[in-house]
Amino acid sequence: xxxxxxxxxxxxGKLFGSKEIVALSCAWCHEVYxxxxxxFNPAKIGEECRLGNYAPIxxxxxxxxxxxxxxxxxxxxxxxxxxxxxxxxNKKRQTTKRNKKEEKKEPRAFIxxxxxxxxxIPVIVFINPKSGGNQGVKLLxxxxxxxxxRQVFDLTQGGPKMGLDMFRKAxxxxxxxxxxxxxxxxxxxxxxxxxxxxxxxxAVGVLPLGTGNDLARALGWGGGYTxxxxxxxxxxxGMSQTVLMDRWRLRVTPNTDVDSDHVSRSKDNVPLxxxxxxxxxxxxxxxxxxxxxxxxxxxxxFNSRLRNKMYYGQMGGKDLILRQYRNLSxxxxxxxxxxxxxxxxxxxxxxxxxxxxxxxxxGGTHPWNDSYGQSKPAIDDGLVEVVGLTTYQLPMLQAGLxxxxxxxxxxxxxxxxxxxxxxxDGEACRVKPSIIEMDLLNKAVMLAKRKHGxxxxx
Numbered sequence: 001x002x003x004x005x006x007x008x009x010x011x012x013g014k015l016f017g018s019k020e021i022v023a024l025s026c027a028w029c030h031e032v033y034x035x036x037x038x039x040f041n042p043a044k045i046g047e048e049c050r051l052g053n054y055a056p057i058x059x060x061x062x063x064x065x066x067x068x069x070x071x072x073x074x075x076x077x078x079x080x081x082x083x084x085x086x087x088x089x090n091k092k093r094q095t096t097k098r099n100k101k102e103e104k105k106e107p108r109a110f111i112x113x114x115x116x117x118x119x120x121i122p123v124i125v126f127i128n129p130k131s132g133g134n135q136g137v138k139l140l141x142x143x144x145x146x147x148x149x150r151q152v153f154d155l156t157q158g159g160p161k162m163g164l165d166m167f168r169k170a171x172x173x174x175x176x177x178x179x180x181x182x183x184x185x186x187x188x189x190x191x192x193x194x195x196x197x198x199x200x201x202x203a204v205g206v207l208p209l210g211t212g213n214d215l216a217r218a219l220g221w222g223g224g225y226t227x228x229x230x231x232x233x234x235x236x237x238g239m240s241q242t243v244l245m246d247r248w249r250l251r252v253t254p255n256t257d258v259d260s261d262h263v264s265r266s267k268d269n270v271p272l273x274x275x276x277x278x279x280x281x282x283x284x285x286x287x288x289x290x291x292x293x294x295x296x297x298x299x300x301x302f303n304s305r306l307r308n309k310m311y312y313g314q315m316g317g318k319d320l321i322l323r324q325y326r327n328l329s330x331x332x333x334x335x336x337x338x339x340x341x342x343x344x345x346x347x348x349x350x351x352x353x354x355x356x357x358x359x360x361x362x363g364g365t366h367p368w369n370d371s372y373g374q375s376k377p378a379i380d381d382g383l384v385e386v387v388g389l390t391t392y393q394l395p396m397l398q399a400g401l402x403x404x405x406x407x408x409x410x411x412x413x414x415x416x417x418x419x420x421x422x423x424x425d426g427e428a429c430r431v432k433p434s435i436i437e438m439d440l441l442n443k444a445v446m447l448a449k450r451k452h453g454x455x456x457x458x
Contacts, residue, residue, distance in 0.1 A: 180210020282352030
């Protein structure tokens with residue numbers, strides 16, 4: 001591939017009012033030369049481009065095949081005069097069908113035809129511009145500059161499905177999800193729905209732009225993006241380790257043994273039916289729900305990660321005084337692997353029950369005590385850790401303390417007798433009296449783990 005040269009005269013124009021071209025830059029490898037014979041010569045025009053420092057993860061331009069515009073096809077088959085009348089009649093009928101199809105699906109301007117190469121590990125980037133204040137918008141431009149713009153996708157423009165479909169045949173594919181834990185869950189859920197699935201499954205890395213970013217912490221990508229060079233992140237996502245992560249299915253059915261309490265804005269189901277990070281109900285879900293409703297009402301007040309955490313602390317203090325969920329054990333029944341743990345919840349005075357799939361929760365705290373249980377928790381061990389929390393323990397998690405360890409289990413069954421706030425991976429709502437059954441999905445996802453993780457670094 002020859003270099004794609006672009007010209008620049010901005011510097012000269014500002015300093016001297018001249019429009020003379022000062023430099024030429026390759027749009028792919030970003031090599032820059034002065035427009036002088038001593039620096040740039042005509043021989044460089046046809047020079048082959050090696051795509052620069054990020055060549056192993058860039059989708060080569062040769063993979064992108066532009067589709068011709070409709071009406072530009074030239075048929076090599078001449079229409080006989082006898083068929084002309086039939087073709088004219090068919091054309092009118094086909095026009096209506098074609099217009100209906102075009103309304104449902106916009107035609108693509110290009111397709112991706114990968115050329116297998118062991119040297120290329122393409123990384124497609126999904127960015128949620130709404131995450132992290134204005135960080136997402138700025139990163140979108142940076143990624144498009146460093147990579148092939150066709151491998152960078154704005155999630156607000158139709159979600160991740162189009163990009164995943166487009167690159168489903170790309171060998172050694174990796175994905176970088178830029179956003180909060182909800183963004184990562186979105187990408188993983190769409191991967192689940194692809195038919196046929198991408199094989200082998202691509203590893204998904206995380207650039208944390210959300211508030212808690214607990215999955216990013218567990219995988220070593222840190223607790224929040226702080227202007228780390230994008231190029232460094234791209235190189236590491238291409239070289240990162242791949243790990244498996246359990247995912248848990250939540251099946252919800254109405255509890256017909258009790259009458260609904262008709263709480264306003266209550267739902268028949270949990271926000272998500274697949275858990276990646278954690279599932280909880282009680283006071284912590286109530287705080288998460290209040291945060292979500294306040295942000296929906298006044299989004300301009302929640303454009304700072306620090307301010308968001310301060311709001312969580314404020315709401316936690318309010319519940320510490322009100323103790324709304326002190327009778328939680330009277331409203332729920334908990335069974336894990338067939339054993340009833342409701343009495344243990346009552347004895348511990350739990351105001352919330354938490355099911356952990358990853359070690360990090362609530363912005364980097366560790367509610368589970370690793371010295372408890374049969375084995376040290378892992379994200380691929382087929383076990384979920386069950387922790388009870390009181391309103392007093394919640395703020396103490398930030399100081400490094402733990403909750404009340406209930407058990408490790410493979411299945412769980414929760415029966416609720418009244419409407420209770422619940423959250424799945426940070427997405428919260430009020431759920432009517434229900435029976436919730438949790439079990440392990442019969443598949444795990446591939447995730448990209450940073451070799452030299454930043455852990456809980458903010």
